[in-house]
Amino acid sequence: xxxxxxxxxxxxxxxxxxxxxxxxxxxxxxxxxxxxxxxxxxxxxxxxxxxxxxxxxxxxxxxxxxxxxxxxxxxxxxxxxxxxxxxxxxxxxxxxxxxxxxxxxxxxxx
Amino acid sequence: xxxxxxxxxxxxxxxxxxxxxxxxxxxxxxxxxxxxxxxxxxxxxxxxxxxxxxxxxxxxxxxxxxxxxxxxxxxxxxxxxxxxxxxxxxxxxxxxxxxxxxxxxxxxxxxxxxxxx
Numbered sequence: 001x002x003x004x005x006x007x008x009x010x011x012x013x014x015x016x017x018x019x020x021x022x023x024x025x026x027x028x029x030x031x032x033x034x035x036x037x038x039x040x041x042x043x044x045x046x047x048x049x050x051x052x053x054x055x056x057x058x059x060x061x062x063x064x065x066x067x068x069x070x071x072x073x074x075x076x077x078x079x080x081x082x083x084x085x086x087x088x089x090x091x092x093x094x095x096x097x098x099x100x101x102x103x104x105x106x107x108x109x110x
Numbered sequence: 111x112x113x114x115x116x117x118x119x120x121x122x123x124x125x126x127x128x129x130x131x132x133x134x135x136x137x138x139x140x141x142x143x144x145x146x147x148x149x150x151x152x153x154x155x156x157x158x159x160x161x162x163x164x165x166x167x168x169x170x171x172x173x174x175x176x177x178x179x180x181x182x183x184x185x186x187x188x189x190x191x192x193x194x195x196x197x198x199x200x201x202x203x204x205x206x207x208x209x210x211x212x213x214x215x216x217x218x219x220x221x222x223x224x225x226x227x
Binding site: 004008042045087095100102103 | 142144146151152155156201205207216218221223
């Protein structure tokens, strides 16, 4: 079983749509969780951290369910500029490397 | 914010040659650097962890004699792909931990796209 699993997509949605991505992780001892965004042929960039209580940043909402080892990202009112690959990322222990999922590709069209 | 400068951004080389990739931390000291590799449509896979002044720790399946990592200073880490072959063609990305040992904050270089002919 892979450490971090995501639905690869692609998700093709029109502008203004709401889209949700899911992710599961295998290491129950994981401590930190993130969503990164990666544009084509670019390095990943931090989108947001994910907290157990759930957190929101503008149109983006992230949720974490430790019992189910499940992480989600909700994007509301999709913009063309949201088109990218969204990486679910887990950190087993502070100071160690991040473990990346394969990514979910989102394509927003007008 | 903290910036990691990675160079070169892309390189094309002949099979059998060696390629060096540099990552420099600007305005901060990177005690730890992580090197990742990403094949098309795949996730970033950790290759090795390097700590300044000590030998790198390689992930299972990564040949340490082929992928030489040097982290001789707090602001520079290098990855050398020795005797590169076409199967080594990939996107190599470094990342540095910003702050103290227990921080999770990582900043990434822009990546180096290697094509071996």
